[in-house]
Amino acid sequence: MMLSPDLPHATQAPLAEHQPLGTLHRGFSGHVHSILAADHSAALPAAEMERRLIELGFVEGARVTILHEGLFGRDPIAVRINGSTVALRRREAMAILVA
Amino acid sequence: MTDAPRSDPFRLALVGPPNCGKTALFNALTGARQKVGNYAGVTVERKAGAFVTPAGQRIELIDLPGTYSLRARSPDEIVTRDVVLNHHPDEPPPELMLVVVDSVAPRAGLRLAMELLATGLPMIVVLNMIDIARHRKIEIDTAALSDELGVPVISSSAVRKGGLEMLRAQIDTTLAFGLPEPGPNLWTPPDAADLRLSHRAADRLIDRAITHPPEYDSLTHRIDRVLLHPVFGLGFLLVLLFVMFQAVFAGAAPFMDLIDAGFAALAETITAVLPAGLAQSFLTDAVIGGVGGVIIFLPQIVILFLFILLLEDLGYMARAAFLMDRIMGGAGLHGRAFIPLLSSFACAIPGIMATRVIDNPRDRITTILVAPLMTCSARIPVYTLIVSAFIPARQIGGIISLQGLVMFGLYAAGIVSALVVSAVAKFLFARRIPSPPFMLDLPDYKVPRPRSVAIALWTRAAAFLRRAGTTIFSMTVVIWVLATFPQPPVGATEPAILYSLAAKIGQVIEPVLAPIGFNWQISVALIPAMAAREIAVAGLATVYSISDTGGDAALATLLASQWSLATALSFLVWFIFAPQCISTLAVIRRETGSAKWVWVSVGYMFALAWSAAFVTYHLAVALGWG
Numbered sequence: 088m089m090l091s092p093d094l095p096h097a098t099q100a101p102l103a104e105h106q107p108l109g110t111l112h113r114g115f116s117g118h119v120h121s122i123l124a125a126d127h128s129a130a131l132p133a134a135e136m137e138r139r140l141i142e143l144g145f146v147e148g149a150r151v152t153i154l155h156e157g158l159f160g161r162d163p164i165a166v167r168i169n170g171s172t173v174a175l176r177r178r179e180a181m182a183i184l185v186a
Numbered sequence: 187m188t189d190a191p192r193s194d195p196f197r198l199a200l201v202g203p204p205n206c207g208k209t210a211l212f213n214a215l216t217g218a219r220q221k222v223g224n225y226a227g228v229t230v231e232r233k234a235g236a237f238v239t240p241a242g243q244r245i246e247l248i249d250l251p252g253t254y255s256l257r258a259r260s261p262d263e264i265v266t267r268d269v270v271l272n273h274h275p276d277e278p279p280p281e282l283m284l285v286v287v288d289s290v291a292p293r294a295g296l297r298l299a300m301e302l303l304a305t306g307l308p309m310i311v312v313l314n315m316i317d318i319a320r321h322r323k324i325e326i327d328t329a330a331l332s333d334e335l336g337v338p339v340i341s342s343s344a345v346r347k348g349g350l351e352m353l354r355a356q357i358d359t360t361l362a363f364g365l366p367e368p369g370p371n372l373w374t375p376p377d378a379a380d381l382r383l384s385h386r387a388a389d390r391l392i393d394r395a396i397t398h399p400p401e402y403d404s405l406t407h408r409i410d411r412v413l414l415h416p417v418f419g420l421g422f423l424l425v426l427l428f429v430m431f432q433a434v435f436a437g438a439a440p441f442m443d444l445i446d447a448g449f450a451a452l453a454e455t456i457t458a459v460l461p462a463g464l465a466q467s468f469l470t471d472a473v474i475g476g477v478g479g480v481i482i483f484l485p486q487i488v489i490l491f492l493f494i495l496l497l498e499d500l501g502y503m504a505r506a507a508f509l510m511d512r513i514m515g516g517a518g519l520h521g522r523a524f525i526p527l528l529s530s531f532a533c534a535i536p537g538i539m540a541t542r543v544i545d546n547p548r549d550r551i552t553t554i555l556v557a558p559l560m561t562c563s564a565r566i567p568v569y570t571l572i573v574s575a576f577i578p579a580r581q582i583g584g585i586i587s588l589q590g591l592v593m594f595g596l597y598a599a600g601i602v603s604a605l606v607v608s609a610v611a612k613f614l615f616a617r618r619i620p621s622p623p624f625m626l627d628l629p630d631y632k633v634p635r636p637r638s639v640a641i642a643l644w645t646r647a648a649a650f651l652r653r654a655g656t657t658i659f660s661m662t663v664v665i666w667v668l669a670t671f672p673q674p675p676v677g678a679t680e681p682a683i684l685y686s687l688a689a690k691i692g693q694v695i696e697p698v699l700a701p702i703g704f705n706w707q708i709s710v711a712l713i714p715a716m717a718a719r720e721i722a723v724a725g726l727a728t729v730y731s732i733s734d735t736g737g738d739a740a741l742a743t744l745l746a747s748q749w750s751l752a753t754a755l756s757f758l759v760w761f762i763f764a765p766q767c768i769s770t771l772a773v774i775r776r777e778t779g780s781a782k783w784v785w786v787s788v789g790y791m792f793a794l795a796w797s798a799a800f801v802t803y804h805l806a807v808a809l810g811w812g
Contacts, residue, residue: 122378131623134378141381142254143625144293154407158416159512163521165414165628170398171291172410172628174508176515179623 108151109180112161116152117185119145119168124182136182144169145183195236195244196361197278201266201302202286203294204252205501205629207314210344210638211286212249215353220641230265230542232277241358248280254294255301257375260545270305271371281365282357283309289319289326289341290630292396297388299335301376306369309337310356316341317349323399330395345635406630410505419509427528430493434486434532435563441485449478464670472666475724477659483533484650486563490532491646492639494525494540499634504626511624517605518612520544521624523553527604530560534770536650538777546622552611554777555787556604558770559763561597567720568761569596575742576754599762603794665717665768683728688713702760702796703753703803712766719766752806756799763795 105120122145124136131139145151145168154172155165163176202208213220216235233249250269251262258267268274270283285302287295292313299311313319313326332339340356343349376384413419453470460466497503503525511521519527522544530537537557544550573589580588612621669688674680683689692710699709711725727741730748745754765771765788775784806812 136623137378138257138376138381139623139625141378141385142257143627144385146382146385155410155414155508156416157509157512158420161416163508163511163624165410165508169293171293172406174504174511174624174626174628176511176624178620179625 105184105186107181108153108164108166108183108185109177111153111185113153113156113164115185116150119147119149119151120184120186121147122182123184136179140179140183143173143175144171151183151185192243195246196282196365197280198245198247198282198284198357199269199280200247200249200284200286201270201298202252202314203254203288203298205627206252206286206288206295207344208249208252208286209642210635211284211312211314211342211350212247213635213638213641214344214350216247220645230262232265239354239358239361241362243358243361245357247284248277253298255298255376256305256373262542263545270302270307271373279305279307279368281308282360283307284353284357285309285311286314287311289313289316290322290324292326293388293392296331296391297384299337300384300387300391301373303335303337304371304373306371308360308365308368310353310360311335311337311339312353313339313341314344317343317346322404325397327395331391334391334394404630406501409631410628413502413505414508419505423506423509426497430490430528431531433493434489438485438489442482445478445482445484449474449482452478467670468666471669472662473659475662475721477655477662481651483563484647486532487536487650488643488647490529491536491643494529495639495642495646496634499632499639501629501631504628507626508628515621515624517609518616518621519553519556519605519608520546520549520622521626523549526553526557527560530557530562533562533564534558534560534767535773536646538770538773541777548616548619549622551778551783552608554774554783555611555790556608558765558767558787558791559600559604559607561600561762562719562767564719564767565596565761567723569593569758571723571726571742572745572754572758575746576749576751596758596762599759603762607790607794662717665714669714681728683710698796701803702799703750703756703807704760705749705753708753708757715766716768718769719761722761722766750806751811752803755806755811756803759802760795760799763791763798765791765795 108115122137122140124131124133124140149169150167152167153164154167157163161177163174164180165172165174166180200208200212212233212235216237220233220235230251235247235249237245237247239245250266253263253266256267256271258264265274265277269277270279272279283302285295285299287299295311299309302309311331313328313331316326319326326341328339328341338356338360340352342353413422453474456466456469456474460469494503497506507521507524510524514521514523523541525543526537526540528537529540534557537560538554541550541553541557544553570593573592577589577592582588582591665688667687668691669683669686671686674682674685678685689710691713693706695712696704696706696709699712704712707726707729710729711722714725714728715722723741726745730741730744749757771784771788774787775781778784
């Protein structure tokens with residue numbers, strides 16, 4: 088296991104059923120399992136990416152529903168999270184593991 | 187407790203996340219007594235206003251830019267952070283903060299309020315839009331919130347009569363007890379773990395004090411099912427844009443004719459009263475021709491901004507960015523670049539100013555650089571002149587007018603070139619840098635408040651007029667001087683402009699422009715057109731010594747006999763790309779804060795204009811249109 092268990096936000100290691108939000112489609116509804124941002128995948132350093140996603144409300148356990156998808160490549164997506172609606176690109180949503 | 191009101195006003199500030207109704211609250215508290223300016227060095231709007239509390243205490247209120255947290259990213263958010271953390275060079279921290287929380291979606295505002303507690307500044311938490319929350323059966327226990335946060339919490343409604351009485355009374359109560367000395371500033375940039383903790387704390391606060399009805403199928407959701415539909419949503423956006431263009435161009439025409447007639451009458455009066463000479467020429471050519479030539483676009487700008495403000499207040503603009511993100515992203519632009527580029531169809535100046543919503547500096551610069559390529563309305567007089575002179579008024583297949591088709595092609599060329607330039611810029615300079623994230627809050631739809639829209643519209647119009655009176659006026663004066671001095675010798679037979687510095691410059695640049703089919707008359711006419719593109723028409727009329735009474739029709743006939751079709755097409759293509767507008771360059775200088783980007787714009791646009799015109803001219807000559 089990669090995450091040290093004594094961190095306050097330490098969660099279970101992702102399992103097979105935990106999928107990145109970026110791969111899912113309209114109508115999906117589930118809960119946020121963890122944020123796994125990687126440095127190479129986005130313009131922002133992983134730590135900053137994680138903070139921004141948390142600020143939007145993507146915290147462990149929050150309920151998330153995909154409401155809308157764009158026309159081309161079904162990108163970006165609009166999701167319901169924590170009582171607000173947020174638009175983001177699939178590339179950024181890849182860092183959000185949901186179940 | 188103090189007895190008499192303090193004589194100098196207390197400094198209060200509104201702080202809150204975007205879309206919390208902060209501006210409506212500001213307007214409701216201060217009314218028309220507002221001063222809108224800029225923070226020094228940055229293009230962030232500083233809004234200040236004044237009001238008097240029921241107890242007679244004078245208040246100076248500033249409306250700090252909206253932000254979700256003190257972890258500031260855009261220039262707006264940095265201003266708010268610096269002011270409340272007492273890092274701002276000009277703006278001292280407020281004596282009392284009014285932290286505005288949207289009662290319908292209180293989470294963002296409450297988290298900000300909890301973060302602001304760490305700054306040590308006194309605050310009142312204002313639960314705004316309480317009327318909508320009550321309507322949606324959201325119950326908020328203000329006493330519990332106040333208890334948890336340790337600061338006064340009151341509810342308000344900026345739009346209901348009497349909705350602010352509690353707030354005004356609370357300000358008096360807080361001030362009457364004497365403001366506590368600001369505590370020590372304990373704020374430090376949070377890391378991911380801190381943010382998680384603050385979310386948990388907000389969850390606890392909301393659990394304790396706020397009762398939500400089970401999430402129901404709100405009107406916003408039902409509207410979004412259509413407006414954010416992948417196909418219908420884009421279709422609706424296109425229809426909306428079509429209606430907007432119709433309004434901007436057809437709707438503004440009568441008002442523009444009116445302004446035109448007004449300035450023409452004024453020019454006539456001046457010509458009648460003043461003897462022909464320098465003073466007359468200065469007033470009619472520089473002041474009326476230059477500044478009047480820019481003010482004529484005011485109706486278009488007002489209508490365009492009316493649309494933009496209404497759509498923004500409705501909450502639609504974020505949706506437009508969502509729908510356009512992929513299309514814009516293909517060209518290396520941010521979804522939010524859509525609005526600035528749209529505004530640029532009226533005039534690049536408001537378009538460039540609208541790029542402030544883009545928080546990534548590189549995306550913002552790219553948008554600023556390509557905005558002048560969109561076909562602004564100042565190009566229309568030039569296009570109509572040349573198209574009516576050279577393109578036969580023929581129908582293709584009996585329905586499509588050839589002239590209309592060429593006009594459409596010119597517009598399309600502007601859009602396509604803007605997308606291509608930004609894609610090339612992205613490929614050349616940022617190939618390996620992934621584009622910045624697109625993450626955007628889609629707020630609930632709200633009915634715009636006519637009063638807020640009217641105030642915002644007025645400040646925009648006033649800013650445009652102020653610029654026409656200052657920057658644009660000084661530019662026109664410079665160009666008038668170039669086109670007027672030195673004066674022709676006594677007994678000169680040629681048009682006066684031929685003896686001027688502008689003509690000298692025109693003759694110097696003529697060899698450069700000859701390969702693209704421009705004669706010396708065109709080269710000379712391009713100099714005054716630097717003030718505003720449509721002056722090219724007047725410039726051509728001057729060098730070809732067409733009297734004003736002859737009008738555009740006479741000029742068109744003359745040009746048709748003097749120019750080859752190849753030259754005309756080359757001239758049109760030149761106007762698609764050339765940076766023929768000093769005011770746009772001045773705005774680029776101001777908005778980017780550096781002369782470097784002005785030179786980059788001038789350089790790439792002239793290079794593009796020259797090469798495209800060169801290709802057009804020689805292609806046309808090869809086709810036998812020389």
